[in-house]
Amino acid sequence: MTMSKASSAAALLDWYRAMGVDEAIGNEGIDRFAAVEASKRQAQSSHPPRESKTPPPPAAPRREFASLAPDEAVMDARARAGNAKSLKELETALADFEGCPLKATAKNTCFRRGSDDARVMFIGEGPGRDEDLQGIPFVGRAGQLLDKMLAAISLTEDDVYITNIVYWRPPGNRTPTLQEVQACMPFIERQVELLDPDYLVLIGGPASQNLLGTKQGIMRLRGKWQDCEIGGKTRRALPILHPAYLLRTPAAKRQAWRDLLTLKTALEKAD
Ligand code: URA
Numbered sequence: 712m713t714m715s716k717a718s719s720a721a722a723l724l725d726w727y728r729a730m731g732v733d734e735a736i737g738n739e740g741i742d743r744f745a746a747v748e749a750s751k752r753q754a755q756s757s758h759p760p761r762e763s764k765t766p767p768p769p770a771a772p773r774r775e776f777a778s779l780a781p782d783e784a785v786m787d788a789r790a791r792a793g794n795a796k797s798l799k800e801l802e803t804a805l806a807d808f809e810g811c812p813l814k815a816t817a818k819n820t821c822f823r824r825g826s827d828d829a830r831v832m833f834i835g836e837g838p839g840r841d842e843d844l845q846g847i848p849f850v851g852r853a854g855q856l857l858d859k860m861l862a863a864i865s866l867t868e869d870d871v872y873i874t875n876i877v878y879w880r881p882p883g884n885r886t887p888t889l890q891e892v893q894a895c896m897p898f899i900e901r902q903v904e905l906l907d908p909d910y911l912v913l914i915g916g917p918a919s920q921n922l923l924g925t926k927q928g929i930m931r932l933r934g935k936w937q938d939c940e941i942g943g944k945t946r947r948a949l950p951i952l953h954p955a956y957l958l959r960t961p962a963a964k965r966q967a968w969r970d971l972l973t974l975k976t977a978l979e980k981a982d
Contacts, residue, residue: 784810784894792901798827801901805878811894813837813887817879819846823902829872831978832908833857834899836875836917836953837887843880848873856954857914860967864975872906874899876918892921904942909981911939911946912974915953923948934970936977949974 779787787810795801802822814820821838824847833849841851849857861871877887877895899922903911913919916929923937932950939948951970957963 778812779810781890781893784890785897788894788897792897795901795905798823798902798905801898801905805898808898811877811879811891813877813879813881813891816882818843820878821846821848821875821880822878823872823874824848824850824868825872826869827872827906829870829906830909830981831866831871831912831974832903832906832910833871833873833912833914834876834918834922835873835914837877837884838875838880839884839955840880848875852958853953853955856958860954860971863968864971864978872908874902876921886917892917896921900941903946904944908946910974910977911948913939913948913950915951915956919948919950923950929953933966934973936973947977949977 788808791804791808792801795804805822806820808814817838821842825833835849838848839851839853842848842854848854857873858868861867876892876899878898881887881891911922913922913932916932919929919932920926922939922941923932925932929950929952933952934949937948937950938945940946949970951974952963952967957967
C-alpha cells in the first residue's frame, strides 16, 4: 500500500506527538530527508560533487546559549542567586542565568505566581506548554485544578506563592533531569529564603524527592508533614499529589482532599 504525501505527513505528525514533540522550536522547517539524500549521493560518487543541486539544509535555528559544564552551572547559579537581596533581584538574576539546558528550548522563564507575602509556598515539577507560552507557573489544566483545590480550603492566589523545581519547560513535558534540577536548585533555595514562608507544599514526586532529598515515592510521602532544611532553617513541608495526576486518576482526589485538609488544619492552628 502506498501512502499519499498528505497521509505520510499526517503519520509523521502523529509519531512526533506520540514522542512528546508538540512544539516547533524554529519558524523554518528543516528538510532532513534532503540532507540524507545529499550525503548518500556524495558517498556513492567517487568525485566530490562540483555543484550540488540540493542546497545544504539550513542550520537549525539555535538560540545563543553559553553551555556550562554541570558543576560550573551550579556554581554560577549559587553565585547569582546568593547575591540577590529580593525576589525581584532574584528574578533578574535568573533571567541572566544560562546554566540550565532547558532554557535553550523554552519560550519563557516561569518564575512565580501569587503573592510575595504568602505564608505558603507551593513548588511543582516544571512548566508545561501553557506555562511556557505565558511565562507563569500553573496556568494550564493542572494549574486550574490547583486553583480549585486551593479554593476548596479557602485559599486564593493572594494567599500563596507558586513556583517549580525548574523554571523552563522540559521538552514534551518529561520529568526534569537531575542536572536540570541541580542547575535551578540554588535559585529555588534562595526563593524560599527570600519569601520565607511558614509552610512548603511540594506538588508531586519530583518536587518532593528533590527538596526532601529522598527517593521515597509520592504515595508514601503524601499527606505527611516533613522537615525541609533550606538556608539553615527547617520548615514544614507537605508533599501532595500533583493535579496533573489527579486529572488522569480522578479516584485519587479523595486522598488529595485529605492532604488539603491537613494543610488547612495547620494554617488554622497557626492563625
Ligand atoms: N505542572 C507543574 O508541575 N508545574 C506547572 O507550572 C504546570 C504544570
